[in-house]
Amino acid sequence: MNDASPDALVIGSGPSALAIATALCKEGVKVHGLSNKEPNEPWPYTYGIWGKEVDELGMEHLLEHRWRNTVSYFGEGSNQKNSQHNNATEHNIEYGLFNKIKLQEYWLNQCEEYNLVWHKGHAKDALVGDKHTTIKTREGFTLKARLVIDASGYDPVFIKNKSEGDIAIQTCYGVVGKFNSPPVESGQFVLMDYRCNHLSNKEREEPPTFLYAMDMGGGSYFLEETSLGLSPPVELETLRKRLSMRLKSRGLEITDLEHEELGIYLPMNMPLPNMNQGIFGFGGAASMVHPASGYMFGGLLRRAPGVAKIIADKMNNLEATPHEISKAAWNELWPAEMVRKQALYKFGLEKLMRFSEDQLRDFFKGFFTLPTEQWYGFLTNKLDVNELIKAMVKMFIIATWNVRWGLMIMKGREFNLLWNFLKRY
Structure with missing residues (x-):
């Protein structure tokens, strides 16, 4: 192999790609990047994280906003009042929003410090050999590395997985601006x-939708109408209409539209990757989205260092093949415990997808009465399997009969999803 070839080639330049690339660099791995855009091109989306998570990671200095007053509203059915103060559920855990520019610069500066080389192009073909993997691009040039890491997002270039039927999609439409009130x-x-x-x-x-909203300071607010997850997904125009109706019902008008978020389509229950392939995946490409919440950011930040260490350790054996290195990385990213939890979360999402508006509101009202460590651990994927089961059992016990009935009825592929968990447990 050419001496100029890297140990690892990371495909992509989004948060997942930069997280794993910098983690590898810190482990002494020689890394190159391949992206179809400039790596410093601004990211289009916002990235939120719970305050406890970001503090544990030591990245709180990269937040743009941090809120202590964190709440949800679930209402009381047809007799709901218009008041924004009606029936607030207080979460008592801080929530933060990353400064996207600072976070991107934070990672890119580390990439530069470790002499990461960027290549601009579109990955097209891959040949996994005994010593290295060869990538051919649409632009006609070739790159080689001992390990290729596909971090190109939810529609990955190379990562293969087994079809499990329709994918539940979380869809969002949002605005940032100033309002008359x-x-x-x-x-x-x-x-x-x-x-x-x-x-x-x-x-x-x-299908039910909810408002995700925050005070951005300086008189600006971010409001986003969201569908938790559905197949087929709730259309963008439906979300736009619902947000408009929600604002009108409260006597609210946008006086200064600063930004319009024209739709996010987030796959919630992607099948697990084929872990025998010689190319490794990370982030959305590796199905790391939390099926029950849509969260991924905290998980990829927490797990990138451990995965990078395994890759570096495996690479110390100069005889290790790309398949062997990739296999070790897949086993670290998706150990048996994580696979079992993913199966249980997918079963839970399938239940929520079938809930009526009343059932869904009642479910979440009950969910947030669980002890904080349970609901927080559930949303951040920090509970082990037994803790997760205990939380779900407790949720069933405290649930209204309306919700219990929905949890007990088996429809569609729910039985198969539950069986997928039980046979792994």
Whole structure:
């Protein structure tokens, strides 16, 4: 192999790619990057994280906003009032939003410090050999590395997985701007607002959506209408209409539209990758999205260093093949415990997808009465399998009969999803 060839070639330049690339660099791995855009091109989306998570990672200095007043609203059905103060569920855990520019610079500066070389192009073909993997690009040039890491996102270039049927998609439509009246309290972050007094009885029979909102300071607010996850997904135009109706019902008007987020399509229950392939994946390409919450950011930040260490250790054996290095990395990213939890989370998501508007609101009202360590651990994927089962059993016990009935009825592929968990447990 050419001496100029790297140990690892990372495909992509988004958060997942930069997280694993810098972690590898810190382990002494020689890394190159391949991206179809400039690595410093601004990221289009926002990235949130719980305050406890970011503090544990020592990255709190990269936050742009941090809220102490974190709440949700679940309402009381058709008799809901318009008041934003109605029935707030207080979470008592801080929530933060990364400064995207600072976070990107933080990683890119480390890449530069460790002499990471960037190549611009579109990965097209891959040949995994005994000593290295060869990547051919659309542009006609060739790259080689001992390990190729596909971190190109939810529609990866090379990562293969087994089809498990329709994918549940979380969809969002949001705006940032100023309003004629504050849409949320000063300094407040709203994780979920499921109140639906702005909808007709017929509209409440349609798939439920909720408002995700926050005070951005300086008179600006971020409001996003969100569908938790559905197949087929809730259309962007439906979310736009619902946000407009929600604002109108509260007497709110946008006086200065600063930014329009024209839709996020987040696959919630992607099948696990084929872990016998000689190319490794990370981030969305490796199905790391939390199936029950849509969270991934905290997980990829926590897990990148451990995965990088395994890769570096395996590479110390100069006889290790790309398949052997990749296999070790896959086993670190998806150990048996994580695979079991993923199966259980997918079963839970399938349940939530079938819930009516009333059931979903009742479910979350009950969910956030669980002890903080349980609901927080559930959302951040920090519980082990036994702790996860205990949390779910407790949720069933405290749930309303409306929710219990929905949890007990087996429809569609729910039985198969539950069996996938049980046979691994």
